[in-house]
Amino acid sequence: MPPITHKADLSRLQRIKKTIIRDKYLYLLLIPFIAWYIIFLYRPMYGLQIAFKDYSIFQGIEASPWVGFQHFVQFFESDYFIRTLKNTILISLYTLVFAFPAPIILALLFNEIKSATYRKITQTATYLPYFISIVVVAGLVTNFLSPSNGLVNIIIEKLGGEKNYFLTNPEYFRSIFIGMNIWKDVGFNAIIYIAAISGINPQLYEAAKMDGANRWKQMWHVTLPGIIPTILILFILNIGTFLEVGYEAIILLYQPATYETADVINTYVYRAGLQGANYELGAAAGLFNAVVGLVLVVIANKITKRFSESGGLW
Numbered sequence: 360m361p362p363i364t365h366k367a368d369l370s371r372l373q374r375i376k377k378t379i380i381r382d383k384y385l386y387l388l389l390i391p392f393i394a395w396y397i398i399f400l401y402r403p404m405y406g407l408q409i410a411f412k413d414y415s416i417f418q419g420i421e422a423s424p425w426v427g428f429q430h431f432v433q434f435f436e437s438d439y440f441i442r443t444l445k446n447t448i449l450i451s452l453y454t455l456v457f458a459f460p461a462p463i464i465l466a467l468l469f470n471e472i473k474s475a476t477y478r479k480i481t482q483t484a485t486y487l488p489y490f491i492s493i494v495v496v497a498g499l500v501t502n503f504l505s506p507s508n509g510l511v512n513i514i515i516e517k518l519g520g521e522k523n524y525f526l527t528n529p530e531y532f533r534s535i536f537i538g539m540n541i542w543k544d545v546g547f548n549a550i551i552y553i554a555a556i557s558g559i560n561p562q563l564y565e566a567a568k569m570d571g572a573n574r575w576k577q578m579w580h581v582t583l584p585g586i587i588p589t590i591l592i593l594f595i596l597n598i599g600t601f602l603e604v605g606y607e608a609i610i611l612l613y614q615p616a617t618y619e620t621a622d623v624i625n626t627y628v629y630r631a632g633l634q635g636a637n638y639e640l641g642a643a644a645g646l647f648n649a650v651v652g653l654v655l656v657v658i659a660n661k662i663t664k665r666f667s668e669s670g671g672l673w
Contacts (some may be wrong), residue, residue, distance in 0.1 A: 410642035430643035431522075439627055451601045453537050454661065459597055461545045466552035467578055476517040485546030497611035500539050501526065526612060529620040536612065536621070540605065544613060546653045552586055559585035591663045597618075599656035624648050 379386060405420075410430055412423040434440055465485065472478040488496070503510050506524040516522055525531045559582065566578045606625035613621035624644055632641020 366663045384639060407642060407646055409639055410646050412639065414639045414642075416638075426639075430639045431647065433646050434640060434647065439622070442619070443622055443624045443627045446620060447602050447604055447625075449620075450533055450536065450604050450623060451648045453533060454540065454604075455597060455601070457537055458541050458544070459594070461541050462548035463552055463586075465549040466543055466556060467582060468584075469549065469553060470556050470582060471574060472576070482546065482549075486550065487546070488543045489547035491543065493605075493608050494611060496539060496543055497608055500535065500612065504535070527614065529617045532613065532617045536608065539608065539612075552589060555584055555586040555589040595659045595663060598659035599652050601655050602651055 409420060409423075411425055411427060412420070413426045413429075414420065414423045469478055469482060472481070478598065504512070504525045506522050508513055511525070512522040525535060562638070563581045563585070564577055565580050572580065602624060604623045604627065606623060609621055609623060609626050610629060628641045628644045628648075631637045631644070651662060
């Protein structure tokens with residue numbers, strides 16, 4: 360490191376040192392989180408080179424020969440690429456259209472509830488499903504939609520309809536998957552927007568009342584604009600995970616009969632990489648997924664910054 364000669368640089372380092380000493384306990388609290396990121400997120404990136412090698416579990420990563428982009432070409436030319444990419448985009452797009460606005464609407468509705476007791480009860484009831492394991496949730500969905508004794512089919516039969524095995528029909532899978540995720544996550548995701556709403560200056564509502572604005576106009580012209588920066592930031596984060604569909608739930612729900620509409624890139628990575636022991640192909644597909652997500656984050660950040668000065672992540 361070159362010697363510091365400028366007084367401004369020296370004083371800046373002194374200020375940084377004083378800040379670290381003053382907030383040393385806060386920095387100590389950060390150590391476990393930083394260690395978690397390094398161990399479980401950054402260290403595994405070393406294994407990404409498997410996507411460019413003819414990997415042998417006996418030779419190891421270092422000794423395996425390089426093959427360049429061979430596995431990427433194999434993935435792009437496979438019969439599964441178009442199907443998995445199409446399903447991933449459609450499920451992510453439907454999730455963005457239907458699931459992303461749901462917690463915003465729920466938070467706005469909670470803000471309009473006058474009774475504090477009723478608001479607490481409803482909030483608790485809506486965010487409790489978030490803490491239920493996805494395995495349990497998928498089991499509940501399977502039981503509710505069971506063709507023999509499922510509640511949904513019992514109701515359909517009582518109304519004069521015919522029982523249907525929904526989980527074997529490809530046309531129903533996306534709706535079931537997205538509806539299940541909305542029910543599970545909407546209450547918990549609304550907490551962020553509720554916190555953003557609570558930070559809005561109450562004087563803005565008073566000014567709107569003086570101008571004759573009713574509750575609907577107050578929500579439209581005060582509450583919603585007040586949480587726009589939060590909405591934009593979360594929108595960017597959702598765009599970044601556009602291709603990262605919740606494949607755990609899909610694996611629990613799908614079956615060969617629904618691969619047509621349910622098979623996504625991550626489930627293909629699971630089948631090819633783990634079940635089929637084709638680790639190179641799985642790593643190539645996963646890396647493609649990550650690169651596309653990074654590009655989408657950059658594009659979404661630039662677009663949102665054009666519409667809002669405080670809307671970008673950087």
